[in-house]
Amino acid sequence: MSKMPENEKKKQKIKKLKATARMREIMLGYYLQGRQAERISWVTSGAPVEFLYAMDVYPVYPENHGALIGASKMGPHFASYAEAKGFSQDLCSYARSDLGCIFVGTSPIGGLPRPDFLFACNNICNTVVKWYEVLSRIFDVPIFLLDIPFVRKELKESYIDYVEGQLYEFINFLEKTYDAEFEEKKFKEVLRLSIEGVKSYGEVLLMGKHKPSPLICFDAFLNMAPIVCLRGTEAPLVFYKEMKEELEDRVKNGIYAVDNEKYRLLWDNIPVWYRMRWFSEFFIERNTCLVADTYTNAWTALVDLKKKNPIRSLAETYIAIYLNVGLDLMVEKINRLIDLFDVDGVVIHSNRSCKPYSFGQYEIQKMLNIPSVVIEADMTDSRTFSESQIENRLEAFLETL
Amino acid sequence: MKKVGYLCTFTPKEMIWAAGFLPVRILADNQPVSLANSHIQSYSCSQARGSLERLLKGDLDLYGVVFTRSCDTLMRLADIWEKNSDMRVYNLEFPTKINNSTKNFFKKELLDFKSTLEEWTGREIGPKGLIDSIRLYNRLEELLARIFRISPDYELITRAETESPKKIVEEAEKRLKEIEKRRGNKKTVLVTGSVCPFPEVMQFISDAGFHIVDDLCTGTRFFTYEGIENDKAFNETNIDSAIEFLATKYFVKAPCPTKNYEKDRRYKYVIEKAKDVDAVIFLLLKFCEPHFFDYPQLREKLEAMGKRTLLLELEFPVSEGQLRTRIEAFYETVSEG
Numbered sequence: 001m002s003k004m005p006e007n008e009k010k011k012q013k014i015k016k017l018k019a020t021a022r023m024r025e026i027m028l029g030y031y032l033q034g035r036q037a038e039r040i041s042w043v044t045s046g047a048p049v050e051f052l053y054a055m056d057v058y059p060v061y062p063e064n065h066g067a068l069i070g071a072s073k074m075g076p077h078f079a080s081y082a083e084a085k086g087f088s089q090d091l092c093s094y095a096r097s098d099l100g101c102i103f104v105g106t107s108p109i110g111g112l113p114r115p116d117f118l119f120a121c122n123n124i125c126n127t128v129v130k131w132y133e134v135l136s137r138i139f140d141v142p143i144f145l146l147d148i149p150f151v152r153k154e155l156k157e158s159y160i161d162y163v164e165g166q167l168y169e170f171i172n173f174l175e176k177t178y179d180a181e182f183e184e185k186k187f188k189e190v191l192r193l194s195i196e197g198v199k200s201y202g203e204v205l206l207m208g209k210h211k212p213s214p215l216i217c218f219d220a221f222l223n224m225a226p227i228v229c230l231r232g233t234e235a236p237l238v239f240y241k242e243m244k245e246e247l248e249d250r251v252k253n254g255i256y257a258v259d260n261e262k263y264r265l266l267w268d269n270i271p272v273w274y275r276m277r278w279f280s281e282f283f284i285e286r287n288t289c290l291v292a293d294t295y296t297n298a299w300t301a302l303v304d305l306k307k308k309n310p311i312r313s314l315a316e317t318y319i320a321i322y323l324n325v326g327l328d329l330m331v332e333k334i335n336r337l338i339d340l341f342d343v344d345g346v347v348i349h350s351n352r353s354c355k356p357y358s359f360g361q362y363e364i365q366k367m368l369n370i371p372s373v374v375i376e377a378d379m380t381d382s383r384t385f386s387e388s389q390i391e392n393r394l395e396a397f398l399e400t401l
Numbered sequence: 402m403k404k405v406g407y408l409c410t411f412t413p414k415e416m417i418w419a420a421g422f423l424p425v426r427i428l429a430d431n432q433p434v435s436l437a438n439s440h441i442q443s444y445s446c447s448q449a450r451g452s453l454e455r456l457l458k459g460d461l462d463l464y465g466v467v468f469t470r471s472c473d474t475l476m477r478l479a480d481i482w483e484k485n486s487d488m489r490v491y492n493l494e495f496p497t498k499i500n501n502s503t504k505n506f507f508k509k510e511l512l513d514f515k516s517t518l519e520e521w522t523g524r525e526i527g528p529k530g531l532i533d534s535i536r537l538y539n540r541l542e543e544l545l546a547r548i549f550r551i552s553p554d555y556e557l558i559t560r561a562e563t564e565s566p567k568k569i570v571e572e573a574e575k576r577l578k579e580i581e582k583r584r585g586n587k588k589t590v591l592v593t594g595s596v597c598p599f600p601e602v603m604q605f606i607s608d609a610g611f612h613i614v615d616d617l618c619t620g621t622r623f624f625t626y627e628g629i630e631n632d633k634a635f636n637e638t639n640i641d642s643a644i645e646f647l648a649t650k651y652f653v654k655a656p657c658p659t660k661n662y663e664k665d666r667r668y669k670y671v672i673e674k675a676k677d678v679d680a681v682i683f684l685l686l687k688f689c690e691p692h693f694f695d696y697p698q699l700r701e702k703l704e705a706m707g708k709r710t711l712l713l714e715l716e717f718p719v720s721e722g723q724l725r726t727r728i729e730a731f732y733e734t735v736s737e738g
Binding site: 086088129137162165319358376 | 439473480494509689694
């Protein structure tokens with residue numbers, strides 16, 4: 001590792017991964033597929049999509065679409081159409097931007113295809129329940145709500161019974177909707193692909209363990225769309241295998257995300273999509289690498305097929321995800337990431353749009369054993385972003401490390 | 402009598418009373434928030450922030466607090482509360498999805514809740530105690546419903562939420578005899594929304610000249626259960642019939658936007674309530690997602706029905722002057738037809 005003279009410090013550039021270009025192609029293909037799909041459902045990011053793929057239902061992810069709008073810096077533009085209809089600026093900005101796209105009839109990718117039904121799972125928030133109720137009235141289609149109890153302290157057997165029962169109801173719902181049979185054999189194959197995909201995505205994230213790290217967590221954010229939208233198909237397996245190889249090559253050739261890596265940080269919450277570049281450059285210039293995050297790691301929970309029947313195991317996995325557990329359990333998971341990635345501090349994004357992710361962060365901060373800083377922003381709506389305030393906070397924080 | 406606090410009207414008070422505690426609803430006061438600011442973000446609603454402030458100020462003398470996962474804010478508030486107090490904190494997982502297939506899960510949750518209360522007191526909750534408690538609350542709710550049909554009494558409801566149900570039953574019986582059924586030619590307004598624990602705010606609406614039809618969380622949604630079963634036919638030797646009754650009762654509770662109902666029951670409920678009124682006021686707490694998601698489509702439908710609507714977005718402490726002016730101006734436009 002060569003030492004850089006002070007005056008060249010600011011010249012460090014973001015090192016783009018080839019994988020990101022490949023991801024864009026894959027996602028373009030995914031979106032195009034939606035135009036021809038015969039069976040379409042809109043689905044929340046934490047829902048068990050495996051059931052949809054097993055029934056050849058094309059899953060549309062409004063949240064991913066929201067992130068895409070945010071990254072295109074068009075959040076305020078599309079949100080304003082929803083606000084004109086009376087949707088408050090205090091509501092989730094993914095919901096506002098997506099609804100705005102429906103009202104104005106377009107989006108950065110030309111709008112989303114009309115659903116046959118809506119599949120909402122409240123393991124990530126109760127916002128999606130309300131958001132999907134609005135969609136249900138707009139499109140006049142039914143909602144299937146997979147209701148997941150919150151695990152504040154312990155995951156009770158009664159919770160698993162409850163969710164498992166609903167999953168069987170969902171199978172019936174799918175069979176009735178399409179007048180077709182749910183094939184167990186196909187479902188098992190989808191589940192196998194899902195598990196493999198999650199594993200290979202997890203291996204990519206683990207590359208951040210390397211010191212110095214070959215990737216920034218923003219690389220993981222940018223490239224998470226396949227594991228969210230295409231989980232249960234072949235695409236993520238191939239894609240993340242290639243991405244991992246690229247990162248291994250970097251390590252082999254001594255190329256790291258940040259030259260002269262001095263500090264290693266953990267990011268908490270959904271990214272600030274419209275400022276990813278700004279954040280990346282800010283940290284790179286200060287020889288600081290965000291090596292991991294709590295968000296992408298939420299997609300690495302594995303379904304264990306050995307112990308129980310697959311549906312019960314799936315129920316358990318989808319109940320226990322990061323956002324659906326109490327603060328003590330969240331801190332346990334954060335501490336595990338801190339140890340695993342050997343980080344020096346935590347950057348906590350207090351995200352106006354995401355109450356379940358953000359409320360409790362002040363308590364989490366007190367429970368952590370390493371330094372942390374809270375910055376106030378929003379994932380998609382740039383109107384609340386205060387650059388100077390955030391810059392000052394982060395500068396002051398890095399000085400304490 | 403020791404007190405057990407709760408924030409959401411989906412909390413089965415009957416069980417708490419049967420365990421020998423006084424169930425007390427925790428409501429924000431009309432004071433500025435300062436201590437709570439280092440525990441929860443400013444984009445949480447005034448009810449959450451204000452209640453937490455009261456805890457931190459040492460304003461609440463409670464043995465325990467019961468949370469239900471009604472909204473994302475309450476879901477997280479349970480832990481924040483526990484980290485900052487010595488009170489016992491319990492979360493009852495009331496389903497979000499309300500239909501026949503989810504009721505069994507709720508019954509299990511009721512039994513778990515019962516066991517927890519029994520642990521707290523070291524005493525068993527017997528069928529007789531629970532049935533008596535159910536009958537007491539049913540009586541209270543029936544009286545409040547009759548009073549509200551004549552004229553909403555927000556001072557009484559606030560006390561019903563925080564004082565002994567026995568005492569309020571006696572008072573409500575007396576009150577019912579006193580009040581006259583007189584509405585005259587007043588314009589009627591449906592006031593729909595979240596938490597507003599300040600009778601003085603509701604008084605502004607009456608003072609402006611309106612007769613109020615209520616759909617508030619601190620109003621009719623506290624005591625309205627649609628098509629409640631007969632509570633006379635209990636099996637007094639077995640707890641099951643009482644649990645079954647409670648599960649059914651809370652599933653037919655006046656619909657709330659935090660729940661997902663079959664056939665869009667909440668939306669239709671508001672439209673039905675608005676049928677015969679002259680106007681509708683949305684009295685919503687700023688940052689309350691469940692209500693604000695429903696608002697635009699409800700407003701659209703109501704306006705198509707020819708109703709004038711007004712949105713009042715509340716934060717505590719309430720800025721009274723401004724609120725009064727807006728309500729008075731709204732009354733003017735409504736009475737001009």
